[in-house]
Amino acid sequence: MSTETVQTVWKEYLPLKPYKWDKPDRMERVRTLADWVGKTMDENHAEIGVISRCGSFLTVLYDQTCMSHSGIVFRHPETQKWIVYNLYSDPATNLQHSRLWQQSVEDFFYTQDSIKTDGMVLIPGEVLQKKLLKRMQDVPFNTLLPPDEHFNLVAPMSHPKSFNCTKWIMSNVYAAEKQLGAIEDVLEVMNREHQIPTLHAGPLTRFVMGFKRDTHFGEFNPPGEVRTVTVGSMYASPLFEKRFMYSNKKITQDNEHPGMNLSI
Numbered sequence: 001m002s003t004e005t006v007q008t009v010w011k012e013y014l015p016l017k018p019y020k021w022d023k024p025d026r027m028e029r030v031r032t033l034a035d036w037v038g039k040t041m042d043e044n045h046a047e048i049g050v051i052s053r054c055g056s057f058l059t060v061l062y063d064q065t066c067m068s069h070s071g072i073v074f075r076h077p078e079t080q081k082w083i084v085y086n087l088y089s090d091p092a093t094n095l096q097h098s099r100l101w102q103q104s105v106e107d108f109f110y111t112q113d114s115i116k117t118d119g120m121v122l123i124p125g126e127v128l129q130k131k132l133l134k135r136m137q138d139v140p141f142n143t144l145l146p147p148d149e150h151f152n153l154v155a156p157m158s159h160p161k162s163f164n165c166t167k168w169i170m171s172n173v174y175a176a177e178k179q180l181g182a183i184e185d186v187l188e189v190m191n192r193e194h195q196i197p198t199l200h201a202g203p204l205t206r207f208v209m210g211f212k213r214d215t216h217f218g219e220f221n222p223p224g225e226v227r228t229v230t231v232g233s234m235y236a237s238p239l240f241e242k243r244f245m246y247s248n249k250k251i252t253q254d255n256e257h258p259g260m261n262l263s264i
Contacts, residue, residue: 003142003143003144003145003146003147003181003182003183014085014100014101014102015099015101015102016101016102016103017088017101017102017103017107018103018104018107019107019110019111021110023110025115026110026112029109029112029115029117030106030109030110031106032117033053033105033109033117033119033246034082034104034105034106034108034109036119036246036251037051037073037082037105037119037121038082038105040121040244041073041075041082041121041123044123044242046123046129046242047074047075047129047130047133048072048073048074048124048129048132048133048136049072049073049074049121049122049123049124049129050070050071050072050073050121050122050169050173050234050240051070051071051073051084051105051108051119051120051121051122052065052067052068052069052070052119052120052122052231052234053067053068053069053070053108053109053112053114053118053119053120054066054067054068054112054114054116054118054119064232065120065231065232065235065245066118067118067119067120067231068231069086069088069111069112069165070086070120070165070166070169070231070234071084071085071086071087071103071108071165071169072084072085072086072132072136072169072172073105073121074133074136077137081104082104082105083102083103083104083105084102084103084104084105084108085100085101085102085136086100086101086103086108086165087099087100087101087151087163087164087165087168087169088101088151088165089151089153089213089214090151094213095151095213095214096150096151096213096214097149097150097151098145098149098150098151098163098168100143100145100168116247116248117246117247117248118245118246118247118248119245119246120231120235120243120244120245120246121242121243121244121246122234122235122240122242122243122244123240123241123242123243123244124173124239124240124241125239125241128173128176128177128239131176131177131179132172132173132176134176135172135175135176136172142175142181144168144171144172144175144183144186145163145168145183146160146161146183148161149161149162149163150162150163150216151163151164151214152164152214152215152216152219153212153214153215154199154201154215154217154220154226154228155167155219155228155229156219156220156221156226156227156228157187157190157191157194157196157227157228157229158191158221158227159219160183160184160187162216162219164228164229166228166229166230166231166233166234167228167229169229169234170190170194170229170233170234170237171183171186171187171190173237173239174186174189174190174193174194174239177239190229194229194233194237195233195236195237196227196228196229196233197227197228197230197232197233198225198226198227199225199226199227199228199230200224200225201217201220201224201225201226202224241255242255243255
C-alpha cells in the first residue's frame, strides 16, 4: 500500500486553514490557550509536541481527559511562530475523507465549540523530538495516508485505511521513533506497543454520534465496540516525557507514566 507524499517546498506541504474571527466571545479563551501553549513549549525547550483542545460534553463518554481534536505543534522555521499540523474530515468530500491542514495555534483553538478554557500539551523526549521534527519537514512529506483512505471520527486501530486526528498523530510519532515509512509497518508496531483502549458505544452514544456524517459505526467489530487511539491513550504513552493540562487557569504537570483506565 503506497502512501501520499507532497512534493512542494516545506511551507506549502499543507494548505493553510485560517478562520474569520467573527465570534468575539471566543477571543479571550483563544489567546489564553495559545499563549499557554507557546510558554509551555518555550519553558521546556521543546521543538515539537502534541496539543489537544477541549471536546464537547459528550467527550467524557469516551475519553477521561475530556480532550478531543489534536495536532502536532512545532515552530515555523521562517516566521518562528508556532504552527499546527492536524487532520480533519474534508468538507469537500462531504466529510468522508481526510484533509491535512496547517493552522496557527490561535486558529486551532478558535474552532473549539466548548466554552471551557482547557487544553493539553504532550512533549516527547529530546531524541524523539528531533526525529519527529525531521519527519514534519522532510521533502517530500510522507503523510502516511493511503490514497484510498477515509475519515472516521472513531477510526478502528485495525483498519489500515480509516483515520482520525489521533490515529494520524500517533502514526507519525511511531514512524519517527521506529524510522518507518510504510503505514502498514507503522500500524503493526502500534498494535503491539501502543496501549489502545476499547470503547463501547451504547445506544445513546450511537444515537447522538449517528448524526455526524464522519462517524461510521459499520467499521466496529464486534458491533458496539472499537479499539481506537484516543487522546487518553496518547496521554498515557511512554513516548511522551512531559504532560501538561490547562483547566480553569490551573496548570497540572505529569512526568510519570500515568496509570489510566482507558477503556470506557
